[in-house]
Amino acid sequence: TSKSQEEPTIDGFHLVIDALKLNDIDTIFGLPGIPITDLTRMAQAEGIRVISFRHEQHAGNAAAAAGFLTQKPGICLTVSAPGFLNGLTALANATTNCFPMILISGSSEREIVDLQQGDYEEMDQLAIAKPLCKAAFRVLHAQDIGVGIARAIRSAVSGRPGGVYLDLPAKLFSQTMDAAAGRKSLIRVVDPAPRQIPAPDAVNRALDLLRGAKKPLILLGKGAAYAQADADIRALVEKTGIPYLPMSMAKGLLPDTHAQSAAAARSFVLQEADVVMLVGARLNWLLSHGKGKTWGGPKQFIQVDIAPTEIDSNVAIAAPVIGDIGSCVSALLAGLGSGWAKPPAEWTGAIAERKDKNQSKMVATLAARPSPMNFHSALSVIRDAVKARPDAIVVNEGANTLDFARSIVDMYEPRKRLDVGTWGIMGIGMGFAVAAAVVTGKPVIAIEGDSAFGFSGMEVETICRYNLPVCVIVFNNNGVYGGTDVNASGTSDVAPTVFVKNARYDKLMEAFGGVGVHATTAEELQAALGEAVASGRPTLINAVIDETAGTESGRITSLNPSLAKKK
Ligand code: FYN
Ligand code: ADP
Numbered sequence: 001t002s003k004s005q006e007e008p009t010i011d012g013f014h015l016v017i018d019a020l021k022l023n024d025i026d027t028i029f030g031l032p033g034i035p036i037t038d039l040t041r042m043a044q045a046e047g048i049r050v051i052s053f054r055h056e057q058h059a060g061n062a063a064a065a066a067g068f069l070t071q072k073p074g075i076c077l078t079v080s081a082p083g084f085l086n087g088l089t090a091l092a093n094a095t096t097n098c099f100p101m102i103l104i105s106g107s108s109e110r111e112i113v114d115l116q117q118g119d120y121e122e123m124d125q126l127a128i129a130k131p132l133c134k135a136a137f138r139v140l141h142a143q144d145i146g147v148g149i150a151r152a153i154r155s156a157v158s159g160r161p162g163g164v165y166l167d168l169p170a171k172l173f174s175q176t177m178d179a180a181a182g183r184k185s186l187i188r189v190v191d192p193a194p195r196q197i198p199a200p201d202a203v204n205r206a207l208d209l210l211r212g213a214k215k216p217l218i219l220l221g222k223g224a225a226y227a228q229a230d231a232d233i234r235a236l237v238e239k240t241g242i243p244y245l246p247m248s249m250a251k252g253l254l255p256d257t258h259a260q261s262a263a264a265a266r267s268f269v270l271q272e273a274d275v276v277m278l279v280g281a282r283l284n285w286l287l288s289h290g291k292g293k294t295w296g297g298p299k300q301f302i303q304v305d306i307a308p309t310e311i312d313s314n315v316a317i318a319a320p321v322i323g324d325i326g327s328c329v330s331a332l333l334a335g336l337g338s339g340w341a342k343p344p345a346e347w348t349g350a351i352a353e354r355k356d357k358n359q360s361k362m363v364a365t366l367a368a369r370p371s372p373m374n375f376h377s378a379l380s381v382i383r384d385a386v387k388a389r390p391d392a393i394v395v396n397e398g399a400n401t402l403d404f405a406r407s408i409v410d411m412y413e414p415r416k417r418l419d420v421g422t423w424g425i426m427g428i429g430m431g432f433a434v435a436a437a438v439v440t441g442k443p444v445i446a447i448e449g450d451s452a453f454g455f456s457g458m459e460v461e462t463i464c465r466y467n468l469p470v471c472v473i474v475f476n477n478n479g480v481y482g483g484t485d486v487n488a489s490g491t492s493d494v495a496p497t498v499f500v501k502n503a504r505y506d507k508l509m510e511a512f513g514g515v516g517v518h519a520t521t522a523e524e525l526q527a528a529l530g531e532a533v534a535s536g537r538p539t540l541i542n543a544v545i546d547e548t549a550g551t552e553s554g555r556i557t558s559l560n561p562s563l564a565k566k567k
Helices: 012-022 037-045 056-070 081-097 110-114 125-132 142-157 170-174 179-185 200-211 222-226 230-240 263-272 285-290 325-336 345-367 375-388 400-408 429-440 450-465 506-511 522-535 554-559
Strands: 009-011 027-030 049-052 074-078 101-107 135-138 163-169 176-178 216-220 244-246 275-279 300-305 319-322 393-397 417-419 444-449 470-476 515-519 539-544
Touching: 009 012, 009 179, 012 037, 012 142, 012 170, 012 179, 027 037, 027 056, 027 429, 037 049, 049 056, 049 429, 049 450, 056 074, 056 081, 056 101, 056 222, 056 429, 056 450, 074 081, 081 101, 081 125, 081 163, 101 125, 101 142, 101 170, 125 135, 125 163, 135 142, 142 163, 142 176, 142 179, 163 170, 176 179, 200 275, 200 300, 200 319, 200 325, 216 230, 230 325, 244 263, 263 345, 275 325, 300 325, 319 325, 345 375, 345 400, 375 400, 375 444, 375 470, 375 522, 393 400, 393 429, 400 444, 400 554, 429 444, 429 450, 429 470, 444 450, 450 470, 450 506, 470 522, 506 515, 506 539, 515 522, 522 539
Parallel strands: 027 049, 027 074, 074 101, 101 163, 135 163, 216 244, 216 275, 275 300, 300 319, 393 417, 393 444, 444 470, 470 539, 515 539
Antiparallel strands: 009 176
């Protein structure tokens, strides 16, 4: 017998695959090419689901969304230099949003890269990734693959979740080692995201503050959604009787129709509340940094978060509660005791009054059936469809399309809304939609501005290829914000924000065998969406929206540094 039969060997490819499988990683989002093509084939052969994209950014966004939905790091696999850079946007975005993902990139040979001798796709990827993610590692030897993957997983999901970069040079994949030693070198990560129990005095400090409040408010962020502590969060809200406000991706943690939701009185509660308890939400730009006219009079903040350095980032936090949200919320619940007094009726009554006023205004706006459709008439149809299928996942990006959908489309279950997140980034749409469908198997409704859709539109081929139950609705108003801008220079170019008029995005889906629908009325949109959700067939509805209906930057117009606006 030959030596190889006596001592079977294992190569780098299989060590990577086995290490991932050992840690229950069952899906890879990626794009094949040198040097990882064989890795994608072998991973598929070994039972990992490999979802192959048309551009790495969308594979990366898919990995990030998978991480958010499952608490397991989503894996994105790319080729070197350009593929790596394409994936890096998604890695940075995941880190910014606190979504766990691992970007695994093949890379060129260290010896040549370090001497800058001009290798194929030469780039010092590790150095470039480092400032844009939580942690970055490189593995040079087959026997270290187990450690590399274990470190990557732990870094992604422990503490504040985020993006991790793992650099695997081409040569690593073909290295071999003794199979038994190889298997022994792999690590199954024990307790990758250990609970972090809050200190009892911190919990009591928070409860004391809350108890003394006349106008308390709970603000739920996407960290609370990520934590999967749904029942305890609901119990905390309901037992305290405190009104709550969901950030966009926390919508559905409690159903948006909940009596204690203050979403329809947002400005009012932010201004009026005296004690605000943040649960997995940062006081960043989305919350006007906790100050200024959005926040009205003086406030005291309680902040529940896993990251101690988040505290006091913008304003003083009177009662930080540091730990994982599950442990913190259960400690807060335990501390409520039996005699917890609900907030004063003047406070809850005033909110209810505001809410009613805003909601009746909304009902009237949504009932109108203008021609062409506007954002409201189209979204009222989607609102009803989501109500009928509360398990469907809504993906949402755009400017007006995003802002109107956020307040119009009610969510009923946790982690069913994926959107532009902390950066307000365009381009997450199809990547998030693919991940949502792959990871949950539920219907996905992607509500897309026409501009936003353009960033990831080619992935409709991916959606068709895997026959995913995704219905994309393109809100087509002929441009970024709208289609009415004019070119002031007098040349024949259209204005920078204007697209081809009356484009037929539905034909893109038909090109790959999916269903394309051109909808010019709310009735047509309703029929097509109903059919798409029922059939589960890849569908794209080109929803024609009045090109004059949008406003510049939706509800964040004030962020445009425009001299004209200051006058
Ligand atoms: C909300 N509202 C409602 C309802 N829900 N009225 C009636 N019925 C219902 N169900 C009201 C709410 O009280 C607000 O009115 C208003 O609708 C808007 O609510 P929203 O959307 O929750 O709040 P707002 O002010 O837009 O929130 C600020 C924000 C948000 C910064 C958190 O704008 C946001 O998430 N923006 C992300 C933008 C982004 O990333 N864009 C992509 C880049 S676009 P009032 O209470 O009267 O205020 C590049 O150009
Ligand atoms: P939003 O945009 O919805 O306001 P952010 O992304 O700003 O939410 O905030 C999410 C916060 O949640 C981050 O500060 C993060 O540290 C925190 N976080 C994420 N996961 C957990 C967890 N499991 N336990 C505690 N805090 C968490």
